[in-house]
Amino acid sequence: MSNPRFSIIPAWIVTDGRLKGSDLKVLCLLGTHTNKEGWCRRSQVKMAEQLGCGRSTVQDSLNRLADIGAVEKRKVESADGRDSAHWYRVILDRAASSNAFGAWDADDEEEFGPISETSLEAPPAGIPAPPAGPEAAPPAGSGPAPINDSSLTSSPNEEERERDRDDEGEENxxxxxxxxxxxxxxxxxxxxxxxxxxxxxxxxxxxxxxxxxxxxxxxxxxxxxxxxxxxxxxxxxxxxxxxxxxxxxxxxxxxxxNAPEAYTAYSRAGRALLLAELLKPERYLALNPIEQKIIDDKPEKRDLIWRDKREKQGWPEASKLIDTTMQRKRFNVPTRIVSIGQSFDKVKVGSEVWQAWQRLHHRRCWPWLPAPEGLEWMQFPRLPDAIEDLDEACELALSEFETALREGRDNDHAA
Known part of the structure; x- marks a missing residue:
């Protein structure tokens, strides 16, 4: 399909409060490529390029849309072990909830409910009224003829709106x-x-x-x-x-x-939030069949595959902050973490201290925020004095930062 003019997505998803970030853009992109049955096969990498975001952002949106019930996924595994584009179906109609039919019955009762006796008094449509009798019509009254003014009568739509207003009652x-x-x-x-x-x-x-x-x-x-x-x-x-x-x-x-402010991960506050996310427990990961087969065939690649998997998927929120920063966008940082990050020091990119922090991330299999061209300084927790080993100093500085985070959370709970 080339240059599609329309994107077909379900109307109910537009106002769904569970949507976040790029979810709607990802769904609209899928909707421009679906076939008659609603399916399309798309590469997450290409979708990320089209939307100008990271692949992890697209993947998170697809997972969230699947959880909401707007997208169905069917994985495709290639024989050579490489990533392959998966099939996606845009789900236009939601499954009816358990009480939906009761609400629909109430709406349609007037049309499909039992016919009342008063409704039987009127002749069925299409049958002419009986002819007039031989007696003369009654004389006209002395007053003026009635005015056929639509503003003086209630239209069916107005009556329907009145019923809707009545339905807003507390006990309805x-x-x-x-x-x-x-x-x-x-x-x-x-x-x-x-x-x-x-x-x-x-x-x-x-x-x-x-x-x-x-x-x-x-x-x-x-x-x-x-x-x-x-x-x-x-x-x-x-x-x-x-x-x-x-x-x-x-x-x-x-x-x-108390509202959060917007920063990038290059700032003190942004780096503090990034480290706070990295200090959270690692997400549970498991090898997929392709990765397991590669390790079975070449055991020497085990550490490499696991490291790559942990860096990319082990801390999804931290990876999202890095992707957002690389796209030159900002994210919100809670005021509590902004305050803790004020004590961070500037570290020159490429310096020995900067390299020590990079080694710390490598030891922990944490994703590393790269320095763009032209950036001279980055922010990190202040190193303790009188410690010559920079690797040890970074570990102690990180431990002190973690303690400050824990104390802040305890104070919040006590309040």
């Missing part, structure tokens, strides 16, 4: 379900939550509690993100605990004061 089941769906779609664990449990927790709230939940959830999430916490609370737990009430009567100014 249809309105409650609509509000529940709208709120739940914004929650971070929406994709993995149990629908029945979450809905039950929602319905257990009082009307005032539901209203407060809708109004305060965004503040709660912003505060949690600014504190640098990794979110894992299920929506049902959040509702049952009424966690938004812990915010107290914070003003909008206080919330904005």
């Amino acid at each position: 089941p249809k309105a409650l379900e609509k509000r529940f769906r709208k709120w739940w779609s914004t929650w971070p664990t929406y994709a993995t939550d149990t629908e029945a449990t979450t809905r039950r927790a929602w319905l257990d709230l009082t009307p005032d509690q539901r209203k407060a939940c809708e109004e305060r959830t965004a503040d709660y999430l912003a505060t949690a993100k600014a504190a640098g916490r990794k979110f894992s609370k299920a929506a049902a737990t959040y509702l049952s605990e009424r966690a938004w009430e812990r915010l107290g009567e914070r003003t909008g100014a206080m919330v904005s004061a």
Whole structure:
């Protein structure tokens, strides 16, 4: 397919609160290449080149779209062990939820429900009314003739809008379900939550509690993100605990004061966040059949394959920060980490200290942020005094930074 004019994607995904970053662009790109059955075969490397981003960004978006239910993947493994383009299908229609048919029945009751006696009084369409009797029509009244003014009568559309307004009542089941769906779609664990449990927790709230939940959830999430916490609370737990009430009567100014700022990994704050992500536990990795076959055939390549895999996939959030920086874009850094990073020192690119930090990353199989041409300085934790071995000094500096991170998290939890 060359120069496609359209991209076919499902309309429901556009407003889905689980979308992040380049997800929608990746989906639109797939939608420009699908066949009649919705399938296309695309290379992640080529997609990254077209979108001007890293391959890991495309891969994360594809995984997230698959989790949401907008994309289906079918892997293709080549016989020679090289990466091969996979098949992707854009899913246009979502599977109906357990209570969807009940809501649809309520909408269609007027059209398909039992016929009332009053509706039987009118003659069926297409049958003429009976002829007029022999008696004369009654005389016209003394008043003026009625005015056929559309502004004085209610149109069917206006009556429908009135019914919709009535449906917004607090105790109306249809309105409650609509509000529940709208709120739940914004929650971070929406994709993995149990629908029945979450809905039950929602319905257990009082009307005032539901209203407060809708109004305060965004503040709660912003505060949690600014504190640098990794979110894992299920929506049902959040509702049952009424966690938004812990915010107290914070003003909008206080919330904005804790909002994260944007940096690159070349800055003190950006490097601090990058190291904070690298200090988190490594992601569980397993060899795919192709990698295992290569190692079985050539055992001497085992360390090389594992190192490459760990550097590229072991710390996905850190790799994403590096990709963002290399694309000359910025990312948000929590104020707590910005403060810790203020103590970092400038290190000249190519110097002995810079090389010592590079060796530390190599020993830990961490991804390394390359220095672009023309960049003279990078930021790293300050080295302790009176230690001649630079490798040992870097390890101690990193340990002190990790301690500062831990103390900051403990203070947040205590607050």
